[in-house]
Amino acid sequence: MPEKLRQILFFFIFSIAACYTSYTQPIIKETPAASHINTIQFLTDAEFAGVPILKIGEPISIAFDDTTGDESDYYYRISHYNFDWTPSALYKNEYLDGFDEIRIVTYENSFNTLQMYSHYTLNIPNEDTRRLKVSGNYLIEIYDDDDEVVFSRKFIVYEPLTTVKVYTKRSRDLKYINTKQSVQFEINSAREILRNPKQTVKTLVMKNNDINRGITNLKPQFTIADKLVYKYDQESSFWGGNEFLFFDSKDIRASTVSTRRIELDGIYHNYLYPNIVRANRKYTYNPDINGNFVIRNLDAEDNNVEADYVWMHFFLECYEPLDGGKIHLYGNFNNYTLDESTLLEYNEKDAIYYNKRLFKQGFYNYKYVLLRPDGTIDPGFISGNFDETENEYTVIPYYRAPGARYDRAIGKGVANSANITN
Structure with missing residues (x-):
């Protein structure tokens, strides 16, 4: 075979292999939190609803609660990704100064709460992970002693070049x-x-x-x-869309503008007033924090470990045909994830949709969305859409x-x- 033809053939095969490799790269998805992991927060100078966006060099803290309260060991792993969330070609030492896969050593147990939990905090930079060297997309995974990922979250680091x-x-x-x-x-x-x-x-x-x-x-x-x-x-x-709804559980023993009834059964249960469909009504301005939440206990000195957990009961009056869809709670309280814990079931006896979910004391934004059978989310089915x-x-x-x-x-x-x- 002539040398020139061999070079052309080699280049063609290499190009096909490169395209195939690029095409088959997996797109990373976040791992939803395990059932015992609650109240995941990215704590930075600015409070974020959704994915955190940090200027390169800025510190970041990640906090979460383990409601088993047994002081389990957790570790963290950081990975870098391309724009489309496929793995980047960088080696770890090219984007990370220091090491990851290190145990999280900062944690405290809850104090004076009915629900026992352990509160973990990871600060970056630290003595092991000194800094993130480059900008781009990142994923942090938190995993246990069995190397099982209990949750993962995306975040973005940017350079102020434009x-x-x-x-x-x-x-x-x-x-x-x-x-x-x-x-x-x-x-x-x-x-x-x-x-x-x-x-x-x-x-x-x-x-x-x-x-x-x-x-x-x-x-x-x-x-x-x-x-x-x-x-x-x-x-x-x-x-x-429409403004988010809210509830405030900073005092779980007192009724508020959103809470109509309170019970104590092991831990406190707060029953919210029923919500209604807003899609067929005129827009009404109601200030919100765009889906975010803030942890706070009216009587606590340290909200991290003194804020208790409470079962929040949600009620929705909806008479619109769902055509096979399902209604879910939606907000940054669980990173906008729709799962069994956010699903509202229809109570035929009371003719109302109902959900019960565990929340740490605080101020929360939420709304209701329709998950259609094809997997798409209709955010305006219940709330409406207004310019x-x-x-x-x-x-x-x-x-x-x-x-x-x-x-x-x-x-x-x-x-x-x-x-x-x-």
């Missing part, structure tokens, strides 16, 4: 002008030359930091000098320079739909 200006607009399609919010933005890269941006620059657009329902397929429409411009309408639009709804939108640009081996997160932009314009 300026991202974000705007919220009402839809230009009259069909959706009262129900959708469009996100438009500009990426100014004065400090970084972005070569061939339609191929090398990718963007993540999130509503209320819910990464599972973010938009990731947008390319720059045009460039002006060192600015990339994204002025999409429907392609970058989100359903407006006036206050939502926070975040845009993260990623850049992989020609020849680079990983996707860098190179900025962050935030806008609030309270400032929405036509």
